[in-house]
Amino acid sequence: MNTDSSPTASSETSQLSGIKQAETWVFDLDNTLYPSSCRLFDQVEKNMTRFIELLLKCERDEAYSVQKTYFREHGTTMAGLMHHHGVEPHDFMDFVHDIDLSGVPTDPDLDTALNRLPGQKIIFTNGSVNHAENITAHLGIRHHFDHVFDIVAANFVPKPARSVYDLLAERHDINPATSVMVEDMAINLKPAAEMGMTTVWVRTENEWGTKGSDGDHIHHVVDDLTGWLTQITRT
Numbered sequence: 001m002n003t004d005s006s007p008t009a010s011s012e013t014s015q016l017s018g019i020k021q022a023e024t025w026v027f028d029l030d031n032t033l034y035p036s037s038c039r040l041f042d043q044v045e046k047n048m049t050r051f052i053e054l055l056l057k058c059e060r061d062e063a064y065s066v067q068k069t070y071f072r073e074h075g076t077t078m079a080g081l082m083h084h085h086g087v088e089p090h091d092f093m094d095f096v097h098d099i100d101l102s103g104v105p106t107d108p109d110l111d112t113a114l115n116r117l118p119g120q121k122i123i124f125t126n127g128s129v130n131h132a133e134n135i136t137a138h139l140g141i142r143h144h145f146d147h148v149f150d151i152v153a154a155n156f157v158p159k160p161a162r163s164v165y166d167l168l169a170e171r172h173d174i175n176p177a178t179s180v181m182v183e184d185m186a187i188n189l190k191p192a193a194e195m196g197m198t199t200v201w202v203r204t205e206n207e208w209g210t211k212g213s214d215g216d217h218i219h220h221v222v223d224d225l226t227g228w229l230t231q232i233t234r235t
Contacts, residue, residue, distance in 0.1 A: 019198055019220075020232045022119050024179040026168070026197070027145075029125040029132050031184040032225065034139060036204040038104045047096040048077050055085060071208075075158035076126050082156065089156055090128075097131040101138045110226040114144040116233035122172055123148045124181070126158045147172055159188040165195060182225065187212030193219070200228075 027033055030041050045067070052063035070080020081087035114121065121144050123132050129148045136142035149172070154164045169176060176196035183189050189199040190212060200220045201213065222228040 019180060020117070022178055022180045022198065024119050024172075024174050025117060025121045026124045026174070026179060026181040026192070027121065028181075028183040028185070028188070028202075029123050029127055029135060031204055031206065031209065032182060032202050033110070033123075033141070034104050034107070034135065036184065036206060036209075040099065040101070040104055040135075043099040044096050047098065051092060051095050052077075052081070055081070055087065075161070076151070078151070079156065079158055089151070093128045093131065093151075097128060097134070101135065104135070104138060106138070106140045107226055108140065109230055110139065111141050111144075113226060113229035113233050114141055117229065120146045120172070122146060122168075122174075123150075124159070124168060125149070126151050126154075128152065159185075160191050162191045162194070165191045169195065184209045185212075186210060186218060190215070190217045193217035 030044070034040060048067050049060060049063045052058070052066050053060055056063065056066065058066075066080075067077050070077045070084070074080040074083060078087070078089055078092050081092060082089060123136070123145050125132055125148070127150060129150045129152070132145075132148045132150065133142060136145060149168050151158060153171070154167065157164050159165075168174065176192070180198045180200060181189060181192040182200040182202060183192075184202045184204050184206070185208060186201050189201060193199050194217070198219050199217060200222060201218045202225050203209070203213075203221055203223050220228075
C-alpha cells in the first residue's frame with residue numbers, strides 16, 4: 001500500500017502516469033466527493049437514529065445501539081431494518097437523506113479536475129440516486145457523472161458484497177483493468193482490487209473508514225481528493 005498522501009510527492013507522481021488514462025472512474029459519494037470535515041453524514045446518522053426511535057418506540061440510546069449493530073452485521077443500517085423489521089427502503093432513504101447542505105461548500109477546483117479527467121465517471125453508493133444528485137448538484141459537479149449506481153440498482157445489497165461490484169461492471173461495461181475506484185471506506189476497496197481495479201482510499205478520521213485499510217488492496221492513499229485529482233490532471 002502506498003501511504004504517501006501528499007498530492008505532490010515524487011514517489012506518487014511516478015505511479016500516476018497510467019492512472020490518469022483510466023477509461024472508467026468509479027467514485028463513492030459520502031465523505032469522498034465532499035470532505036468528511038463537513039460532518040454531513042452526522043446529519044444522516046442522527047436521522048437514522050430518529051427513524052429507529054419512531055419505528056421501535058424506544059429511547060435514543062437504544063435506537064443508536066440498534067443502528068450501529070445493524071450497520072456492523074448487515075453492511076448498512078437500512079439492510080438490517082429491512083431484514084429484521086420489513087422496513088420499506090424508499091421511506092427510510094427519504095427520511096434519512098432530508099439534510100441541510102449549507103455546510104458543504106461548492107468545489108470549483110473539483111469541478112475543474114473532473115472536467116480534465118478522461119473516461120466515464122460513475123457514482124457507486126450505498127445511498128440513493130436522489131441523495132447523490134442533490135449533493136453533486138450542490139457541489140456543482142453533477143454534470144460530470146454518466147451514471148449513479150445506488151443501493152436500489154444493487155438490489156439493496158450493500159458494498160462490499162462482491163456480487164454488487166460484478167453487477168456494476170456488467171451493467172456499465174466496465175473493464176476493471178482500466179478502471180479506478182475512489183472510496184473513503186477502505187474495506188469497500190477490497191473487491192475492486194480483486195477484480196483488477198486500481199484503488200484510491202480517501203483517508204478520513206472515521207473509525208469505520210479505516211477498517212480494512214491494512215493490505216495490498218489499497219494502491220493510493222490521499223487526504224485531499226480535489227488536490228490529488230488536480231495534480232494528476234495538470235501533468
